[in-house]
Every structure is written in C-alpha cells, then in structure tokens.
Amino acid sequence: MDRIGFIGMGNMGYAMLKGALKYFDKMNLVFSDANEQRVRQVYEETGVRFMDSNAACANDAKYLVLAVKPQFYPAVLKNIVNIVTQEHVVISIAPGITIEKLQQTLGYDRRIVRAMPNTPALIGKGMTGVSYDPSLFSEEEQEMIRTIFTSFGQMQVVPEGLMSAVACASGSSPAYVYMFIEALADGVVKCGMPREQAYQFVARAVAGSAEMVLESGLHPGKLKDMVCSPAGTTIEAVEALEQWGFRNALMKATDACFDKCEKLK
C-alpha cells in the first residue's frame, strides 16, 4: 500500500493520524514535526514511525498531508519542493491557501487536494470539505482520499470556491459552538445548577438538536417553533436573543472568518 505521511502533528495532524490508524496498518503511516517533544509523545502513544525531516517524510510517503499553520507553509514547501513528484498526492488543510498557490511553488504538474477538516475529528465526528480536480487522480487514488477523510468522520466534495465557506461552517465553527455551550452553562449556573452538570445538560441539548436537524430533515425554523409553546418560556428567551443580536452576531462572525480566509490567499 502507498504510505500516508503527515507533516505537523498538532491538533489536526494528530486527529487525522488517529483516524488513519483505524483503517491502515501503522507501517503504512509516517509523520514529521518540528517539535521533538511532540514527535516523541506521538510515537510513544501510537507507535507510528517518524522522520527527522519533512523532506524524509515526503520521500517516504505517496499521500502527503500538510498539517502546519499557514505561516509555516513557506518553510515546509521549501523543505519538500525537490522531493514531491507527479506521483505524490499532496493534501493541504490550511485555510485560504489555494491549490494554484501551492502549485506556484511545487510545480503546476503537482497534484494537490485541498481540504478543510475540524477538530471533532479527534472523536471520529469530523466534517471535512474536500476539493480536487478528479481528472488528475485515478479511481484508486480517489478512493484512498475518501478513506483518509472518512476515517475520522464525514466528508463532502465541494468546489474550491466554497472552501472559505466550509471554514466558516465547520472548520472554525466548533469554537463558536463551544463558546455557546460555555455561555449558556454560565447562565444555567446562575440559575443554581452545578457547573459540571450544566455542561452535561447543555452539551447534550446541542448534540441532540444537531442530530434532529440531520435526521429529521426539517427546517431549523420549524424545529425551533416546535419548542416555542404559546405564551411559554422559550419564546421569552427567543425574544431576548433577538434583542441582543444573536443571529446578527453569528453572521458578523462568519463575515470575519470568511474575510480572514480570503486574506490568506
């Protein structure tokens, strides 16, 4: 089997590696990271081989996941530019950085997959937007790409022009969801519930509500209306949320996230 190499073993690289370990023998996986302590930690936990340099990692793998922050891309690309061939499948998970921009450095005949995963991948519940030109990849390679991304959750192929929207929708949004859970739990603590118990109730309400959207197929507005009893408690809360700009805050957050993705281009 063609090996999968990961450059960068932080939050996302590690989550993807853990997913891959469920489907691939660890002999078919390899990684590198600039932080030696992190390398040791991941090796001791997983037994996956590591390489002393990014170039060696690229040399050892066909599928190469670039899992470093956008600001470290220039250094990493410099390390691998003379190693990556037309046979490689380079998978980039950074926001903003386009396939075209990567090809400017690696070569226009190099084959790039652009993806935007999210941290729920750590528990196998990731959602990833994936973009690539199918004419450049064999059926077997496309199957491998699907296996890599479904090893830690679900994926959807999207046009590259939607990748910044994917960052807003699922790449970055777990941060806002955690803020929602934290803030709502603060309110619940104010009502007298112990904090740990509040997190349990609130997080389960969020998880259950999300499942309802996915499983029922009903419009979120309809699902909201099903909770709001006439003259009831929920409509009072909904009014307060509207008054304090809840929806507007989320749309402004999305604008900000999108603008930042576009600036990284």
Ligand SMILES: NC(=O)C1=CN([C@@H]2O[C@H](COP(=O)(O)OP(=O)(O)OC[C@H]3O[C@@H](n4cnc5c(N)ncnc54)[C@H](O)[C@@H]3O)[C@@H](O)[C@H]2O)C=CC1
């Ligand atoms: N954290 C998230 O929720 C998501 C992150 N991403 C993207 O994934 C990429 C990685 O993000 P995280 O894992 O969160 O970052 P992180 O900071 O947790 O991990 C990055 C890893 O790269 C290593 N590194 C830095 N420079 C390096 C170099 N020159 N060579 C080899 N390794 C190097 C660091 O030691 C670190 O272990 C970024 O481009 C990020 O935008 C995409 C989707 C979600």
Ligand SMILES: O=C(O)[C@@H]1CCC=N1
């Ligand atoms: O904040 C970031 O830049 C990365 C990309 C999506 C989630 N985290």
